[in-house]
Amino acid sequence: MGQGRVPVNNRSCYPRYAPICHPEPMPEKSPLVRELEEVVEPSHVVWRPEDLLVYEYDGSIDRNNPGAVVVPASAEQVSEIIKIARKHDVPVVPRGAGTGLSGGAISMEGAIVLALTRLNKVLNIDKENRVAIVEPGVVNLELGQAVAPYGLQYIPDPSSQSACTIGGNVGENAGGPHCLAYGVTTNHVLGMEVVLADGTLTWLGGETREVPGYDLRGVFIGSEGTLGVVTKVAVRLVPVPEAIRTMVAAFSSVEAASETVADIVASGVIPGAVEMIDRLCIEAVEPAFHPGYPEDAQAILLVEVDGLRETVDEQAELVEQLCRQHGTTDWRTAEDEEERETLWASRKKALGALGRLAPNYYLIDGVIPPTRLPETMSKINALSDELGIPIANVLHAGDGNLHPCILFDSRDPVQVEKALVAGGRILEMCVEVGGALSGEHGIGLEKQGYLPLVFTDEDLDAMARLKPAFGAAGMFNPGKIFPTDEQREGVPHATIMQRLTVDMVI
């Protein structure tokens, strides 16, 4: 395979049935690769087809071959790489840890993958101003560990935090359980140093909370690697709260748990986190982490309140009262840090544990108003029964951010199709109640076909103008976010069919 652009339709869905074969027996280095090797040590330029396989996928169910992979060691190298790619008219896809769930880091149109994992230093921690400057490849959890000795924390805590990078978090505007009270990535990133499409290295925003001019920082966050490459991030830190209380409430139905959540939100108490897991998840996590959930629980709420001691007391009391009103069958408060960690591990690693129940899962990310939780959760259960496909639910309930996890076996094409259909139906449910297509995982490849459910052509055209404004037209992460012409016509069936590509059926 050459290193130039490959046809757009060379896209496949997980898994492949035939072993991957590459027609060219003796691959040769392209001129592009040779030039890249002048900027970055050859060991950090990946171009042999067999080596590229590792970079074919991310956390989503889509996959595709990159043109090449380059792993720079500095922002200056990133800038040089961009200039070379531009000269060769080859697009570039920035990549963090590849844990993204919407296909954001998958290369389309022969794009070079620019992996930022070597840019992994925490450059500065400014305790007084509560700002840290980090490179984009720093892993979210490692940032947390680096600032902890200063009594500070970085709020956004995606469940994937032990692997995902700050650059990837900026790319997706990532959230996490603790974003309920304190906001998502965009609320905690003050500025980024970025490389633009012409190789310019510049800051958008800065180390201060605000700079004059259009808020370029704000539109760049969540742009899924389509506008430029982040090479440094200035993050806002906050003091570790004086008191934290983690509570677990079990319910005999998902609906009762959902009503409790809606009431907590409506009460105006905004806990640090309100998470829910349902029966299927409980079955998966109990043997893995032994959180000690009651055996008959249909749903578990994990609620955390933090702040000053007095606030924690007040809020915990109110939460307990609401849980009891809704008939919690079991109520408990974490006794110590160890128990708290077990409870959180059970929540954050729930997805991994689902591997015990089925070979594959397709995780959906949608948002609804919290008051619509009870009816929507019932509908999702009904959908699971209707299609005969198990759906486990693990959600950032307080934000109304659903994560139905569709369990299937990718070796069975019927199940694959059902999973995709179920995903589409759930997104439609979210839109029907005035919700959103993604709360934190982004659009990427996964959901571009669904955007017309909420956005008009005019809305999408306005968004599309950002790329030329950043000088990035055709340069970064092509084929993402925006629906194809076909998808603009026939949502969502065309989308599903498109994803069940040729490779799936052979």
Added chain:
Amino acid sequence: MTDSYELDGITPSRVEHPATVDDLSVTLGTVHSDGQAAVLWGGGTRMHVGNKIARYDVAVDMTGLDRIVDYRPPDLVVVAEAGMTLAALQAELRVNNQRLPFDVQSPDSATIGGSLASNNVGPLRSSYGGVRDFVIGMSIVQADGTMTKSGGSVVKNVAGYDMARLHIGALGTLGAIATVAFKIGPVPQTMRTVAAWFDSAESAAVAGMRITNGAFMPEAVTLVAGQRAVAHATELAAGNSGAASDNAVMLLIALAAGSATVERQVNDTTATLGAAMADGFVVLDGDAGYPVWSLAGEQPPPAPTLSIRSTVKPAEAFDLVNALAAGAGSDDIHIVAQIGFGTVEAHWRNQVSPDLVRSARDAVSGAGGIPMIERCPPELKSELDVFGDLGAPLEVMRRLKQQFDPKGTLSPGRFAGRI
């Protein structure tokens, strides 16, 4: 009657009063196809911000767009039209014991759209973030009248680019904000303001940073310096049977939470103030709204001749206050610094000399900030770019204007780089 819509010495030839978003779309569509230029007017409280306008034919008065579109208290979401005043919106929310957790200057006349477009901010931002952090969706009428939207009305949404951000702080130069969806919160059970006075900015600084970085979790920490601060300190001190120094600097700390928490916060705060050698302090009841605002807010007339705003690292804010207070024109200066946020606003009422502007800008640059001149005499405005030097991002901003308003329909010349 078009006189009252005068801007930078230009009076428009007509004024439009759209009553609906559709009207607004038709209005801008016409202005656009006629090749004219429009200026969007909210309450008119921040029209002095921005560069000198290059062309101006039509004033579009947005105050007719003053309705709540959707309000779902239990979901903590409200969607309102952009011409509604902040005070009107807050009043509606208060009925359900809710509020938008930020405040603005002149809420009775400042509109939602104008406040967002001009980044009008009050002290509450120091703990909650900027106004932009509460916007979850927006509908925009583009320069050619096309209606578009982004985001939505749920609190978390990453579908598509976050276009609302572009319009916050854009002074209406990329599109007209038509409706805005906000995330809202409950009115805190108890509110108190601790107002303290010091004999120097240094001692106020020590206390301010300790409180900001301590476990207190105040809603706002605001420092006020200049003649008004001295007057207020003197007044408060007299009521407290004490005296304030001639150089008094005030520190205002807003506390809001459940009553047990606030009681503790007040105790911790006043203990810190004592340790940091405050000359005195009073604890004010916050139920009637934030006294922070009446103390720190607008100056009584006459209006300032020069206002400069900048945001620096919080720890630099005190040095900046000192430099400004000691610099040119300090005989009639009013400084408001929001400590957690690092925003420092300085207002002068003196004759504006090039020296004064230079010394103020130097002070800000020296503290690592970008000085934004928010208000200055017309002669000066024709000469300089009030946004200062924005560096490489300015190129992207130019292209944004080119993409979203290629004909220069919306306030041409008013934004950074005179775009």
